[in-house]
Amino acid sequence: MSHNSFGHLFRVTTWGESHGPAIGCVVDGCPPLIPLTEADLQPWLDRRKPGGSRFVTQRRESDMARILSGVFDDGNGPVTTGAPIAIQIENEDARSKDYGEIARAFRPGHADFTYQAKYGVRDHRGGGRSSARETAMRVAAGAVARKVLGDGVRIRAGVVQLGPHRIAPDTVDFDAVYDNALFAASAEVVPAWEGYLDGVRKAGSSIGAVVALEVTGLPAGWGAPVYGKLDAELAAAMMSINAVKGVEIGAGFGAAELTGEENADAMRLGEDGRPVFLSNHAGGVLGGISTGQPLTARVAFKPTSSILTPGQTITRDGAEAEVRTKGRHDPCVALRGVPVVEAMAACVLADAMLRHRAQIG
Amino acid sequence: MSHNSFGHLFRVTTWGESHGPAIGCVVDGCPPLIPLTEADLQPWLDRRKPGGSRFVTQRRESDMARILSGVFDDGNGPVTTGAPIAIQIENEDARSKDYGEIARAFRPGHADFTYQAKYGVRDHRGGGRSSARETAMRVAAGAVARKVLGDGVRIRAGVVQLGPHRIAPDTVDFDAVYDNALFAASAEVVPAWEGYLDGVRKAGSSIGAVVALEVTGLPAGWGAPVYGKLDAELAAAMMSINAVKGVEIGAGFGAAELTGEENADAMRLGEDGRPVFLSNHAGGVLGGISTGQPLTARVAFKPTSSILTPGQTITRDGAEAEVRTKGRHDPCVALRGVPVVEAMAACVLADAMLRHRAQIG
Amino acid sequence: MSHNSFGHLFRVTTWGESHGPAIGCVVDGCPPLIPLTEADLQPWLDRRKPGGSRFVTQRRESDMARILSGVFDDGNGPVTTGAPIAIQIENEDARSKDYGEIARAFRPGHADFTYQAKYGVRDHRGGGRSSARETAMRVAAGAVARKVLGDGVRIRAGVVQLGPHRIAPDTVDFDAVYDNALFAASAEVVPAWEGYLDGVRKAGSSIGAVVALEVTGLPAGWGAPVYGKLDAELAAAMMSINAVKGVEIGAGFGAAELTGEENADAMRLGEDGRPVFLSNHAGGVLGGISTGQPLTARVAFKPTSSILTPGQTITRDGAEAEVRTKGRHDPCVALRGVPVVEAMAACVLADAMLRHRAQIG
Amino acid sequence: MSHNSFGHLFRVTTWGESHGPAIGCVVDGCPPLIPLTEADLQPWLDRRKPGGSRFVTQRRESDMARILSGVFDDGNGPVTTGAPIAIQIENEDARSKDYGEIARAFRPGHADFTYQAKYGVRDHRGGGRSSARETAMRVAAGAVARKVLGDGVRIRAGVVQLGPHRIAPDTVDFDAVYDNALFAASAEVVPAWEGYLDGVRKAGSSIGAVVALEVTGLPAGWGAPVYGKLDAELAAAMMSINAVKGVEIGAGFGAAELTGEENADAMRLGEDGRPVFLSNHAGGVLGGISTGQPLTARVAFKPTSSILTPGQTITRDGAEAEVRTKGRHDPCVALRGVPVVEAMAACVLADAMLRHRAQIG
DSSP: OOTTEEOSSSEEEEEOOTTSSEEEEEEESOOSSOBOOHHHHHHHHHHHOTTSSTTSOOOOOOOOEEEOSSEEESSSOEEEOSSOEEEEEEOOOOOGGGGSGGGTBOOTTSSHHHHHHHHSOOOOGGGGGGSGGGHHHHHHHHHHHHHHHOTTSEEEEEEEEETTEEOOGGGOOGGGGGGSTTOBSOSTTHHHHHHHHHHHHHTTOOBOEEEEEEEEOOOTTOBOSTTSOHHHHHHHHHHTSTTEEEEEETTGGGGGGOBHHHHOOOEEEOTTSSEEESOOTTTTEETTEEOSSOEEEEEEEOOOSOOSSOEEEEBTTSOEEEEOOOSOOOSOTHHHHHHHHHHHHHHHHHHHHHHHHHHHO | OOTTEEOSSSEEEEEOOTTSSEEEEEEESOOSSOBOOHHHHHHHHHHHOTTSSTTSOOOOOOOOEEEOSSEEESSSOEEEOSSOEEEEEEOOOOOGGGGSGGGTBOOTTSSHHHHHHHHSOOOOGGGGGGSGGGHHHHHHHHHHHHHHHOTTSEEEEEEEEETTEEOOGGGOOGGGGGGSTTOBSOSTTHHHHHHHHHHHHHTTOOBOEEEEEEEEOOOTTOBOSTTSOHHHHHHHHHHTSTTEEEEEETTGGGGGGOBHHHHOOOEEEOTTSSEEESOOTTTTEETTEEOSSOEEEEEEEOOOSOOSSOEEEEBTTSOEEEEOOOSOOOSOHHHHHHHHHHHHHHHHHHHHHHHHHHHHO | OOTTEEOSSSEEEEEOOTTSSEEEEEEESOOSSOBOOHHHHHHHHHHHOTTSSTTSOOOOOOOOEEEOSSEEESSSOEEEOSSOEEEEEEOOOOOGGGGSGGGTBOOTTSSHHHHHHHHSOOOOGGGGGGSGGGHHHHHHHHHHHHHHHOTTSEEEEEEEEETTEEOOGGGOOGGGGGGSTTOBSOSTTHHHHHHHHHHHHHTTOOBOEEEEEEEEOOOTTOBOSTTSOHHHHHHHHHHTSTTEEEEEETTGGGGGGOBHHHHOOOEEEOTTSSEEESOOTTTTEETTEEOSSOEEEEEEEOOOSOOSSOEEEEBTTSOEEEEOOOSOOOSOHHHHHHHHHHHHHHHHHHHHHHHHHHHHO | OOTTEEOSSSEEEEEOOTTSSEEEEEEESOOSSOBOOHHHHHHHHHHHOTTSSTTSOOOOOOOOEEEOSSEEESSSOEEEOSSOEEEEEEOOOOOGGGGSGGGTBOOTTSSHHHHHHHHSOOOOGGGGGGSGGGHHHHHHHHHHHHHHHOTTSEEEEEEEEETTEEOOGGGOOGGGGGGSTTOBSOSTTHHHHHHHHHHHHHTTOOBOEEEEEEEEOOOTTOBOSTTSOHHHHHHHHHHTSTTEEEEEETTGGGGGGOBHHHHOOOEEEOTTSSEEESOOTTTTEETTEEOSSOEEEEEEEOOOSOOSSOEEEEBTTSOEEEEOOOSOOOSOHHHHHHHHHHHHHHHHHHHHHHHHHHHHO
8 A cells, every 4th residue: 555565465565766875775674484594595686786797787786685584593594584674785885966056947758847747746766755766675575585486486577678789589488687787588689789789879879678577476365356467466566666658468559450269278188197288378377367377477677768858848946957877877777677677576475475375375 | 365356445346146146345434534435436327338239239238226234324324333344236138048058068268167167166157256246336436436536636548449450549549439339449440440340249259459558636645655556456456357367557568669768758847846757657656666657558458259150179077178258248248348448446445545654645 | 455355364255246146255365185075165155144034024035145266176075176166155045126226325324425436436236345245255255264273173153242132241152152042151041132123123223242252172273463463453343344334352442441450461480380360451462462362352343234213324425315225124133143253253363373374384 | 554663644663682783763743844853863762761860860971862854954054855754872881791691581561471482582682672762763753843843732641649648639739740750740749759769679679650631732633533542642652651540531430430410521612702611521532623622641651571580481491480689670670660651742742733634634
């Protein structure tokens, strides 16, 4: 219900502004006795961290997360206690001086105007609360969620479209994602894409992208009917990520062009007597409940609105102005969005697991 | 939180199965003193009602809604009292005999398998709780939400893509929607589309479609940051509609191909000194908060899985089988989805209005 | 969150006014495969039903509950399906004519004034939404909750104080409660109490009372720390019952006079090696979590405000007036409150059971 | 919903253990543009702070709260921005060595046993999450809530009963509370009470108490019917405070002995034409909605279970044992409970204010 929380039973609340002293989150409802240390969080945070390559913002943050509560070592190593887990990262490289001009002018495509319109005040330093920096906490919470889900559930995402360039669906390879600076779900496209994105970057421009998600190892039965549908929860989680403008499950928008015959995923019995689907247009969800097939989704990111080309805008004092982003920025925000998409999926699924367990036992 | 409720302050809970005695909903949190009678609900329900044309299921339901609580006439006509509004529709034409075979076999593409997998039992009659019949209650609740929003907020949707056939964006005309049996957002396409859909229908097949949504008259400032984003709430609401597989806001998936320069919606001052956007790639939402521009979204519906062609499936007893839908069905579920999309948008916006008022005053 | 719902996972929403066409509730989140028919509800409803004796309102209602959804008979008898369970009772004996005067004047001690102050309108017929009639739906939901909890959890309540007359704690006998018209937790006091309450009734007066609650068969570990404490949830549930003005757990207000030595419940090991408490000042809850001992609480009811003595009041038009209750009423609302206290406890505990299962497995 | 959060729109989430590195809270949903600095929090925290007198635990904590987010100074002083407000206090004097024995043995009357029973693990250091230290964050959140409510709403509490010693209701003086180390609501009783409590303290014992609450300046109309009742929310909030065993509103348990005539609060018109109640047995709430009269409640605290007398208990390894509290403790926890009661009332009321504004405007 609150604006800065999500999840029902595995519930995450985040706080903090881009240029405040710190950002943090509280993960409540986590089951007890799960081994957890900061070392479980850091690898995921490192993937999202700025400064990793020339394709992401050059802001320097070590993004070292501290766990401040909810974990206790009673002799066998630190485990969750069932109490709320507070995680925190100090902000280090917050160059507020870069952002003087945007205190007055609303950057086009940013939340500057709407925050001001709603609240009558905004922390303009680096985008304040609307900065992508907030997503570090999603990644931290997602790392906890992964521990709740266990190793059997595998959550992977990757860039499958960079501007006009697409990876053919049958060549998508999620194993390639974290081996290239573009988070591309195919090693083959990397050289060409690097050249393309270098051009975008040097032009001071930016470009949109599509991130694909695949989750394997889900049992059939997670999720819930009607308004608690697993895909509805997933859609909200994805659409809540900065810069996301579209979400589709399984065949998605492509399903609009299919006939009933084409779209139906026939079922047979596997050798072990368990249901096997002969295709997966459903994307692993029917009636809001997991089928046991891979959960597949695609998420569209808009280009970052921080570009060097001056943009026409207005100021909070009611004057017309031009504004140009002088700060550091990402030429394609979707890249660092990949670990965020994974993290949000992990949180939604951990929540679904607990909710399923509650009702079904 | 509960599985059959949505909304935070304007909160709707629905209940009922396709072939049970009745379906209903409870709308809680409605402001008081709003004139409301059954006549306010019926026109919207009639638009969604089965049996209206050859393009929708021939099930016969008068869909007469009764208001059982929350409204009181103290001499000046019935008004809401702030108490929960219970709305109910009796089920009339529930031919359970049509559905004998599907008690055992899981219809491909339906929720039969997942309900059984989750609950160990399912009301198979006409799809039970997962039937599109449930959406009648969304429409009823949406009619109440429209009254809360008032006439200034105009919510319109229409089919803009039927299978492979698309309406060019610049010819979309929402005024045409309720004047044709296809709910098409253009009068021009109707003859051709009717021919196409007749072919689909006669073949016992079905086809997917895309519904566009446009809301005008919204003030800037509704919605909330981070996890309570207006577009995240809208995405969940849309994805919770039966057969929906994708949601996009503004430029949506198209934004993945845009550069930052193309995507930025420049701002100028209008003649009245108020902000004017020169384009609306954002779809009326920035940072999860309304900009005051039209809210635009597109929703992809899969083809109904009820088709005459026998489909390969399994039974709940673990045998392979073929199943063929003998009951009545819609050749394109998206058609009757149009008033549902509108209704869900109305509910999300009424909720956003109340939440905004709570925090901002 | 919504005003007319309670519970988190076992979630109950009620609707309906005293003199509207019907009252009802929706129970969402119920586990599947639990045998349930209307016959499971009726015995509990009959205990709360008006017209049962001269000590309760003479309004005549058969209070026949119908289950309209969420239950399905697939050949082995009706069971819950996991879908929302809608329960409904038609209002029969709604003599609106009795209530003409109170359309204008606010009855002292009733919610008339506050509803008008808040909403600017109220359904004054029989108290509308604030009528004790709403509690029938709590009892119906409680009956479902009992089925979720199973027979191992035994929930019993009874009147232990009627005005100035108290039952000595060591003579409280919950088995006696439903064998006497006063719901007294002792057969011995019945003759004297009947005489006393007859006097109150004949004088057109009313009197307060205290209801004690005892739940046995709870495991240790239900509930949750800090804000989700089992006793906090129970306190809210009890205080939400019409006319309740106080709630205490275990030693309650008496604990204010105890020393730490007196109050501590010492622990020993029982013959089976399980923990045994040598006393139960805690009332079965420590730190918000059940200890496995009996859960004990006491609930104070004020006298009904419906009395024959004219009371000084004001009208909604801003005039002073006198008002006298001419309708039927209960001389002691706490009597029919006994099954309501039990029902609310059942709902809180079913919810706690599901929440525990979610987090702990 | 989550276990460590409360409030619906003004929503507080707390985290942290007694002997962890820090404790903190996140206040979400706060309206923007409210001046707020750490200086607004500190006076309330100082009142609850340990070490202030010989009657409270001698643990030394400066309890200096830092605000880490949600406040921004745009030139006119720091104001809330509508973003979540994170507040944090470092733990300084966490002598874990004092608590070695209780790692194994469950202290009678504490949550040791139930945490272990529920979670299978517990942070035993100083009570971990169940320590009264958590209430510092309630006080911090309450200070924010007071700012939301404004100066017109005055929230005061004080000890009115210390063990067997009571302050006569007509001599209760809330102005005296913060002028004496006992938080007594009467200057006259202080010398005698100090002598009494010194005896308790020197004996290594403890004693219970009752805290009274009075809120003035509330408008009529806050709160909500049925399950969202203002008094139900208040009861839950109070019962969630460590050591609280009872809550009553207005006449409370005393109402059980009143007749309808005695209990009715007659209404007249005041000189300004506004409603005046001639008494306040209702405690300022009718039907769950505020009447505009003072909101009055009483809260019973049990004696702290930390006493020097050895208590019989068992260990987590299933052995019988004796345990004696060697750490520092409060002879009467209710004393420091006074600012906590006030804070919880402030939070409940700020939430009610926002909810009222949402539905009514």
